[in-house]
Amino acid sequence: MVYRVELDRSMCxxxxxxxxxxxxxxxxAEDGFSSLKNSENDDEKQILDLDNEMCSIEAAESCPAMCIQVYKDDEEQV
Ligand code: SF4
Structure with a gap:
């Protein structure tokens, strides 16, 4: 897994x-806030490991609340 996507739902x-x-x-999700499909939960953060970034970088760039972060080999991309 090279990419890691993190979503801080408390900021959504x-x-x-x-x-x-x-x-x-x-x-x-049912509570009205964004949710990362098939992710692990770490308190209020959701974390998902990916082989490629798919559309996560574009999604992170589109987030007005800046609650999506994308890392590649632990380096922040967005
Ligand atoms: S773009 Fe950001 S603020 Fe908008 S639903 Fe997604 S995570 Fe929430």
């Missing part, structure tokens, strides 16, 4: 941008 404003851009990875 439910705008839906990440889901519009990258529904392969993101969905709006």
């Amino acid at each position: 404003t439910s705008c839906g941008n990440c889901v519009d851009i990258c529904s392969e990875l993101f969905e709006i």
Whole structure:
């Protein structure tokens, strides 16, 4: 796994941008906030390891609340 996507749900404003851009990875959960599909939970953060970034970087760039981070080999990309 080279890429790691982190979502801090406590900062999510439910705008839906990440889901519009990258529904392969993101969905709006029952509580109305974004959720990383198939992710691990670490307190309020959700973490997902990926072989390639898929659409995570574009999703992170589209997030007005800056609650999505993408790392490649532990280096922050967005
Ligand atoms: S783009 Fe950001 S603020 Fe908007 S739903 Fe996704 S995680 Fe939440």
